[in-house]
Amino acid sequence: MAEPLIFERSVSGRRGYRLPPSDVLAMGQAEAIPDDQVRTEPPRLPEVAEIDAIRHYTRLSQLNFSVDTHCYPLGSCTMKYNPKLNDRIAALPNFASLHPLQPTSQVQGVLQLLYELDQLLSAITGMAAFTLQPAAGAQGELTGLKIIAAYHRRKRSIRSTMLIPDSAHGTNPASAAISGFTVEKLRSGPDGLVDLHELKSKLTPDVAALMLTNPNTLGLFERNIKTIAALLHERDALLYMDGANMNALLGIARPGEMGVDILQLNLHKTFSTPHGGGGPGAGPVGVGKKLEAFLPVPRVRKTGKRFAWDERSRATIGRVHGFYGNVGVLIRAYAYIRTLGCEGLMRASEAAIINANYLKAKLEPTFPVPFNDHCMHEFVVTVKALKAHGITAMDVAKRLLDYGFYAPTVYFPLIVDEALMIEPTETESQETLDRFAEALLSIAQEATTNPELVRGAPHRLAVHRLDEVRAAREPNLRWTPEHRQSVVHSR
Numbered sequence: 379m380a381e382p383l384i385f386e387r388s389v390s391g392r393r394g395y396r397l398p399p400s401d402v403l404a405m406g407q408a409e410a411i412p413d414d415q416v417r418t419e420p421p422r423l424p425e426v427a428e429i430d431a432i433r434h435y436t437r438l439s440q441l442n443f444s445v446d447t448h449c450y451p452l453g454s455c456t457m458k459y460n461p462k463l464n465d466r467i468a469a470l471p472n473f474a475s476l477h478p479l480q481p482t483s484q485v486q487g488v489l490q491l492l493y494e495l496d497q498l499l500s501a502i503t504g505m506a507a508f509t510l511q512p513a514a515g516a517q518g519e520l521t522g523l524k525i526i527a528a529y530h531r532r533k534r535s536i537r538s539t540m541l542i543p544d545s546a547h548g549t550n551p552a553s554a555a556i557s558g559f560t561v562e563k564l565r566s567g568p569d570g571l572v573d574l575h576e577l578k579s580k581l582t583p584d585v586a587a588l589m590l591t592n593p594n595t596l597g598l599f600e601r602n603i604k605t606i607a608a609l610l611h612e613r614d615a616l617l618y619m620d621g622a623n624m625n626a627l628l629g630i631a632r633p634g635e636m637g638v639d640i641l642q643l644n645l646h647k648t649f650s651t652p653h654g655g656g657g658p659g660a661g662p663v664g665v666g667k668k669l670e671a672f673l674p675v676p677r678v679r680k681t682g683k684r685f686a687w688d689e690r691s692r693a694t695i696g697r698v699h700g701f702y703g704n705v706g707v708l709i710r711a712y713a714y715i716r717t718l719g720c721e722g723l724m725r726a727s728e729a730a731i732i733n734a735n736y737l738k739a740k741l742e743p744t745f746p747v748p749f750n751d752h753c754m755h756e757f758v759v760t761v762k763a764l765k766a767h768g769i770t771a772m773d774v775a776k777r778l779l780d781y782g783f784y785a786p787t788v789y790f791p792l793i794v795d796e797a798l799m800i801e802p803t804e805t806e807s808q809e810t811l812d813r814f815a816e817a818l819l820s821i822a823q824e825a826t827t828n829p830e831l832v833r834g835a836p837h838r839l840a841v842h843r844l845d846e847v848r849a850a851r852e853p854n855l856r857w858t859p860e861h862r863q864s865v866v867h868s869r
């Protein structure tokens with residue numbers, strides 16, 4: 379059922395609350411606000427009681443899909459359940475009311491936490507040191523690319539090519555292009571992994587680095603990563619690993635031991651910050667010893683028992699964020715790592731891998747997996763066969779909403795036709811995975827017996843098919859019932 383606009387609930391004169399008359403001498407408006415800045419008409423605000431406002435927004439929130447209400451198997455995004463404990467810890471007044479300009483003597487606790495988080499992330503990944511500044515995965519990539527550029531500049535080596543496999547996440551070529559590199563695409567081999575012949579043929583002296591998403595967007599571990607690193611290092615090129623998929627590797631494998639020179643982690647995906655609403659996030663960047671000097675400043679140093687900001691650095695690329703990044707996200711990550719411990723982190727990754735493989739096994743008789751191997755924490759099926767009934771990946775995704783599941787990622791990675799990229803995460807139970815598989819299998823049935831039903835989905839939500847292109851190109855934020863009719867497709 380659609381929820382009307384709060385303006386449509388407005389009744390003239392209705393109020394949430396009224397303040398008692400002020401007993402402070404009022405300053406004349408003319409003295410307080412210059413004439414040209416005074417409204418001539420009162421703002422058009424909805425006039426509703428407090429309970430109307432509460433019910434309106436609560437109902438709107440219930441129309442939404444979220445990790446707290448639905449299984450959310452959105453491939454690449456790691457929409458796992460994040461323990462509420464970590465939010466509560468980040469909200470403790472002793473953290474939440476700190477000011478970044480406070481003298482370091484007053485913020486020793488949070489500096490210690492940041493210092494230790496750097497060490498914990500280094501231990502988990504096998505890297506030498508981290509900057510915690512970047513605010514997202516993509517900003518971590520940008521930071522990493524600036525470090526790569528600085529490294530070659532320092533060696534007086536002019537290199538402008540960035541190798542990126544076609545199975546990489548879309549942000550990788552975007553970040554490389556924004557950083558001024560020329561992107562050279564590497565075609566994946568038939569197994570969905572980096573093709574070593576292709577790599578060798580493109581490994582010219584102009585190559586600055588290879589950006590490798592590992593596990594890649596097909597959910598496959600790049601099992602030749604050590605060879606890849608060695609090939610690059612022979613030519614003094616670097617290996618950048620997009621570590622947003624670290625949820626598959628915790629406690630199992632350390633990129634630093636695979637020859638990775640630099641990587642970013644997505645704390646909001648792997649380490650317990652609720653996300654999907656646009657942030658804040660954190661994309662710390664870890665480097666090996668030879669790149670440590672290039673890390674952004676400031677960094678937290680420990681001298682004796684005291685912690686302090688250190689702005690000194692011979693070769694730093696500078697600062698990439700105001701103050702020290704999104705500290706609230708960093709606190710959540712610290713709390714998550716500390717509560718799970720080594721053993722717990724490893725079990726989280728194992729469960730993520732087992733859940734994905736369990737689901738893949740249930741689905742693959744009906745939905746082929748084009749690059750089929752033991753997957754890591756996610757996998758990609760194709761629904762190409764349903765095209766015979768006029769059904770697309772988008773139709774399947776929309777129909778899943780009727781079954782009470784958020785849809786998987788669609789049409790990505792680009793190397794799989796009519797792709798559904800499914801990441802169940804470690805926090806879903808076997809019962810939920812079974813229900814999800816049953817929903818998909820019954821949609822495959824419907825596609826043959828009642829394709830109209832699938833094409834018209836979703837049927838059970840407040841809005842049906844939206845004209846997404848039109849909604850983006852001609853946004854109309856003044857909702858009316860007529861306008862709604864014109865935006866919503868009736869197919």
Ligand SMILES: *Cc1c(COP(=O)(O)O)cnc(C)c1O
Pocket residue numbers: 454455514515516517547549550591620622623644659661
């Ligand atoms: C999510 C993701 C990114 C981008 O991270 P943001 O925090 O959204 O900028 C990069 N690479 C991979 C593999 C990802 O899954």
